[in-house]
Amino acid sequence: MRVLITGINGFAGGYLAxxxxxxxxxxxxxxxxxxxxxxSEFEAEVFVGDLLDEAFVKKVLAQIRPDAIYHLAxxxxxxxxxxxxxxxxxxxxxxxxxxxxxxxxxxxxxxFLSVTSSKVYSHACNAKVPFVEDEPICPDNPYSxxxxxxxxxxxQYHLSHxxxxxxxxxxxxxxxxxxxxxxxxxxxxxxxxxEAGLTPPLVKVGNLxxxxxxxxxxxxxxxxxxxxxxxxPGEAYNIGSGRAVVIQDILDKLIALSRIxxxxxxxxxxxxxxxxILSYGDTGKIKREIGWQPEIPLEDTLANILNYWRKQTSEGxxxxxxx
Numbered sequence: 361m362r363v364l365i366t367g368i369n370g371f372a373g374g375y376l377a378x379x380x381x382x383x384x385x386x387x388x389x390x391x392x393x394x395x396x397x398x399x400s401e402f403e404a405e406v407f408v409g410d411l412l413d414e415a416f417v418k419k420v421l422a423q424i425r426p427d428a429i430y431h432l433a434x435x436x437x438x439x440x441x442x443x444x445x446x447x448x449x450x451x452x453x454x455x456x457x458x459x460x461x462x463x464x465x466x467x468x469x470x471x472f473l474s475v476t477s478s479k480v481y482s483h484a485c486n487a488k489v490p491f492v493e494d495e496p497i498c499p500d501n502p503y504s505x506x507x508x509x510x511x512x513x514x515x516q517y518h519l520s521h522x523x524x525x526x527x528x529x530x531x532x533x534x535x536x537x538x539x540x541x542x543x544x545x546x547x548x549x550x551x552x553x554x555e556a557g558l559t560p561p562l563v564k565v566g567n568l569x570x571x572x573x574x575x576x577x578x579x580x581x582x583x584x585x586x587x588x589x590x591x592x593p594g595e596a597y598n599i600g601s602g603r604a605v606v607i608q609d610i611l612d613k614l615i616a617l618s619r620i621x622x623x624x625x626x627x628x629x630x631x632x633x634x635x636x637i638l639s640y641g642d643t644g645k646i647k648r649e650i651g652w653q654p655e656i657p658l659e660d661t662l663a664n665i666l667n668y669w670r671k672q673t674s675e676g677x678x679x680x681x682x683x
Contacts, residue, residue, distance in 0.1 A: 361385055362426045363389065363427065363430070364420075364428070365380075365388070365391075366459070367391075368402075373430075374402065381403055389406070389426065390405070390406040391408075391411060392408060393411075393433075412451075422466055429471075435451040437541055438503040440503075448503055464521045464523065472523060474514035474526070478529050478530060478531040478639065479501070480508045481495065482498040482500040489639065490642040492645075493596045500636075527595065529641070532573060532600075535577035535578060535665065536668035544574070544662065551618050552666065553673055554622060555670065556670075562623050562625055563623070563624050567607065569607070571604035571637070571638045573600040575599065580599055583650070586652045591649070597645055598643050599652075604638055610662070613662050
């Protein structure tokens with residue numbers, strides 16, 4: 361089976377590649393704008409190039425003729441989307457369009473996983489939680505607008521061109537190697553730097569009252585693989601823990617693992633213009649149809665994240681942002 365991962369050198373891409381390397385009869389390929397990953401170890405032939413380049417995308421598809429595509433590439437930061445809304449829209453929509461056009465023109469019967477986001481849901485349109493897949497999708501920030509468009513485009517190409525597209529809507533997935541502009545990595549990195557005596561024993565935070573649905577990235581990529589194998593084309597599937605955890609509780613758990621006393625300070629720069637108070641998903645559909653459910657406890661994931669940043673700090677990489 362020939363498998364292509366876009367964004368293979370990114371956070372989730374590296375974990376997905378490592379997981380797929382364990383499967384027999386899989387020949388793995390990747391596309392990424394960067395020739396270097398985030399420290400993950402996997403075997404794949406990686407094409408370095410820009411998914412915004414339609415000719416490049418079609419050339420790679422024609423050469424590989426993949427049986428499955430996992431489309432993970434894109435701009436993943438909600439915060440960055442507020443300052444770069446058009447760039448976010450372009451990076452999250454145009455690459456998928458190029459992939460779909462190439463697949464249609466080449467007549468590929470590839471199974472395609474469009475990884476959108478739980479941010480397609482919003483309390484502005486959805487009055488109750490947990491969010492279910494058949495509720496209205498409703499963007500309330502520039503990032504979610506890009507993901508709603510990506511989601512709808514995937515459905516449209518399934519209907520108009522009969523592409524075998526499955527839509528994944530993951531909620532917050534976390535783990536080692538995630539960039540420190542994401543909340544759990546931001547907390548853990550600050551604690552690790554403070555433990556090493558490189559910064560004051562202080563964690564700067566944004567909104568701690570929001571509650572989110574957190575899953576380990578290793579569970580999430582396993583869901584991606586099961587969706588490619590068993591998901592119904594045209595359908596959307598939530599991926600998450602099915603429960604909400606308050607950000608304050610995440611911080612408390614990490615501070616409890618700290619080797620020193622840590623103080624907390626709110627930083628206005630870390631507050632978002634719009635921030636959902638409560639977000640978690642109904643994961644009944646993926647459990648019923650695919651048989652997936654998360655396995656890694658949140659406490660284990662948080663310990664793994666903190667230990668990763670301790671290692672990065674001891675190696676002198678704590679101040680660097682990779683990937």
